Structures are given as C-alpha cells and as structure tokens.
Amino acid sequence: MASLALLTWTFVWLSFLCVGGGLGVIPEMERQAVTVHRWLSAREFVDGYTLAQLTPGPNMLIAVFVGDRAHGLLGALLAGLAMFAPTSVLAIVVSHHWQQWRRRPWAVIAERALVPVGVGLMAGGVYTLGRTAIHDLTTAALAALAALAVATDRVPPVLAILSAGLIGWLLWR
Amino acid sequence: MRQVSLLRLIVVFAWTGISSLGGGRSAYFHEALVRRRRLISHDEFVQDFTLSQVLPGPNFSNLAVVLGYRLAGFAGGFWGLLAVVVPGALILLAAGALYAGGAFGATAALLMRGLSAGVVGLVAVTSLRIVHGSLRGLRAVVVALLTFVAVGPLRLPTVAVVLVMVAVSVALQWGAGAGAAAGPLATDSAAGSALPDEEA
Numbered sequence: 172m173a174s175l176a177l178l179t180w181t182f183v184w185l186s187f188l189c190v191g192g193g194l195g196v197i198p199e200m201e202r203q204a205v206t207v208h209r210w211l212s213a214r215e216f217v218d219g220y221t222l223a224q225l226t227p228g229p230n231m232l233i234a235v236f237v238g239d240r241a242h243g244l245l246g247a248l249l250a251g252l253a254m255f256a257p258t259s260v261l262a263i264v265v266s267h268h269w270q271q272w273r274r275r276p277w278a279v280i281a282e283r284a285l286v287p288v289g290v291g292l293m294a295g296g297v298y299t300l301g302r303t304a305i306h307d308l309t310t311a312a313l314a315a316l317a318a319l320a321v322a323t324d325r326v327p328p329v330l331a332i333l334s335a336g337l338i339g340w341l342l343w344r
Numbered sequence: 345m346r347q348v349s350l351l352r353l354i355v356v357f358a359w360t361g362i363s364s365l366g367g368g369r370s371a372y373f374h375e376a377l378v379r380r381r382r383l384i385s386h387d388e389f390v391q392d393f394t395l396s397q398v399l400p401g402p403n404f405s406n407l408a409v410v411l412g413y414r415l416a417g418f419a420g421g422f423w424g425l426l427a428v429v430v431p432g433a434l435i436l437l438a439a440g441a442l443y444a445g446g447a448f449g450a451t452a453a454l455l456m457r458g459l460s461a462g463v464v465g466l467v468a469v470t471s472l473r474i475v476h477g478s479l480r481g482l483r484a485v486v487v488a489l490l491t492f493v494a495v496g497p498l499r500l501p502t503v504a505v506v507l508v509m510v511a512v513s514v515a516l517q518w519g520a521g522a523g524a525a526a527g528p529l530a531t532d533s534a535a536g537s538a539l540p541d542e543e544a
Contacts, residue, residue: 188503227363259406280518282398284510294491335462
C-alpha cells in the first residue's frame with residue numbers, strides 16, 4: 172500500500188514538472204525511478220521510453236511502463252492516472268479562462284519566462300536518454316544516422332528508428 | 345466553442361492518437377482537425393497548441409484536453425483525453441508484458457540497443473527544432489543553457505532547478521519586456537509557422 176501510494180505521488184509531482192514537453196521530465200523521472208526508488212534499471216528505463224516512442228499515444232505513457240515494472244497492472248493504472256489526470260484538470264480549468272487571460276501582461280511574461288526553462292529541461296531529457304543509449308561509436312553513429320534521416324523530413328520517424336534497430340542488430344548479432 | 349458530437353470526437357481523437365507514431369505528434373492533430381476536417385481554424389489551433397505547451401503536464405494530452413474542450417465542452421476534454429491515452433496505454437502494456445516475459449531475448453535486446461540509439465537521434469532533432477523556433481534573445485539562451493547543464497550533466501533535482509530558474513527567468517523577462525509585454529503572445533507566430541514537434 173505504502174509503496175503504491177509512493178509510486179502514485181511520485182508521478183503526480185513529476186507530471187507537473189513536464190514544462191514545455193514531456194522530455195523535460197525525463198532526467199528527474201529517471202533519477203526517481205532508477206536511482207532513488209529502484210523500480211527498474213537504467214537500461215529498462217531507456218527501453219521503456221523507446222517502446223513508448225514506438226507505440227501510439229503520448230510518450231509520457233512511459234509512466235504506465237514504469238508503474239507496471241514496479242507494481243504490475245495496478246501500478247500501471249495508478250501511475251497513468253497520476254501522470255495524466257491532475258494536469259488535465261488544470262488544463263481544462265485554464266482553457267476555460269484563457270480567452271480573458273492570454274493578453275494580460277503577467278500571462279505574456281509568464282509564457283516568455285517558462286519557454287527557455289522548458290527548452291533547457293527538454294535538452295536535459297535528450298542528454299539523459301543519450302547517457303544510457305549511446306555507449307560506443309556504433310550507437311553514436313546509429314543515433315546520428317537516425318537524426319540525419321529525420322532532419323530531411325522525408326523519412327517517417329518510426330522508419331528511421333526501426334532502421335537504426337535493424338542496422339544495429341545486423342552489426343552486433 | 346462549438347458542439348461536435350462526443351462519439352465523433354472520440355473516434356477522431358482515438359484515431360489521431362493511434363496514428364500518431366514516432367514524432368511530430370501535435371502535427372497529427374493539426375492535420376486531423378484543421379486541414380482534413382475543418383473542425384477548428386488554424387489560429388484557434390495555434391492558440392490551443394501554445395497553451396498546451398505552456399501548461400505543466402504531458403503536452404500531447406494537454407492538447408487533446410484543450411482541443412476537446414473547445415469542440416465539446418468539459419465532456420469533450422474528458423473524453424478527448426481518454427481517447428488519446430487509453431489505446432496507447434493498452435498497446436504499451438502489451439509490449440511491456442512481452443518485454444518482461446523474456447520475449448525480448450538476446451536478439452531483441454540487441455534490437456533495442458539500436459532502436460534506443462535511433463530514438464535519441466530523433467528526439468535530438470525534434471528538440472533542436474523547438475530550440476530554434478522558441479529561444480529569443482541572449483537572456484533566454486542563457487536560462488535554457490543553465491537549466492540544461494543543471495538537470496543533464498550535473499543531475500541536480502529538477503524541482504530545485506525549476507524553482508530557481510523560473511525565478512531568474514521571470515526577473516530577466518520582467519526587466520526586458522516592460523515595453524513589449526502589451527502585444528499578443530509572442531509564440532503565436534512561431535508556433536504557426538512550423539508546428540514544432542514536442543514529445544509528450
């Protein structure tokens with residue numbers, strides 16, 4: 172019980188750290204799930220993010236994956252609810268009032284102030300995933316290859332990722 | 345706000361959620377609601393998109409909630425959220441069960457190494473695109489850089505970093521934007537020109 176409550180509470184406050192993109196919360200989520208609570212290994216965490224990226228829906232479904240690894244289906248349900256429900260209530264409340272608020276000076280300043288912090292957190296997310304996923308020249312080359320493919324805008328992201336997986340497998344098997 | 349039937353909303357949102365694989369997920373909503381079905385205008389979409397980025401929380405689900413609210417009120421927000429989250433959650437749980445059950449043997453473990461390297465390449469590009477479109481001025485660059493170093497290489501707790509950096513950032517923007525603050529949201533035009541990819 173206590174550990175389920177801890178899992179739920181952790182994802183509630185993590186959800187409010189998703190500022191300007193879910194990727195921004197990845198450094199802290201990894202710290203909590205891997206280092207602090209040991210719900211799963213760093214490798215499993217990166218694999219979970221990869222699966223969440225390859226399956227449909229928001230990438231923050233990684234919460235469901237972590238919850239499942241920590242406490243099975245109930246853990247998955249609670250982590251998912253914790254990640255999506257509270258911030259969605261906030262979104263609907265703000266959305267309800269936003270027409271009147273959005274042009275006020277404090278709203279403009281708040282937005283301008285939050286954007287760079289969100290960008291920094293997001294870059295931290297890329298770094299955190301890379302720290303585990305990129306450990307030699309081959310994985311670095313595969314990441315660069317996928318990045319180049321995506322940057323052309325002609326290769327669907329899923330295809331770029333699957334190709335990196337396939338090339339890696341052919342090289343390592 | 346206009347009224348779209350809940351059933352139609354659920355079908356459209358669920359399909360958008362299921363088909364939004366890989367990256368550029370908000371762009372799928374733009375395609376589905378603005379370009380293909382003309383349920384909302386481009387300007388309305390950009391406004392909702394900006395809001396979903398600024399609000400805390402996974403921003404793909406935020407966008408679904410805000411768009412759902414615009415289309416069908418509170419019920420629209422609720423069902424819009426469920427429609428984009430639940431199918432993906434079930435699919436991920438199935439994949440997670442295979443992963444835990446050892447179906448990811450030695451072969452799949454090697455495959456995952458390449459796949460996760462590929463994911464890093466993807467998120468690096470999509471993040472760079474957002475950085476490119478959203479950082480204006482030296483102050484913003486400095487704030488973003490300090491935040492990155494703190495949570496990335498230094499592995500400092502994000503809560504503390506966010507509290508400090510938001511305070512610093514507000515102070516800097518307050519100093520910089522006294523004159524310019526009267527205009528509409530600055531990111532409207534940026535988000536409208538090229539919907540940046542966000543990975544939530």
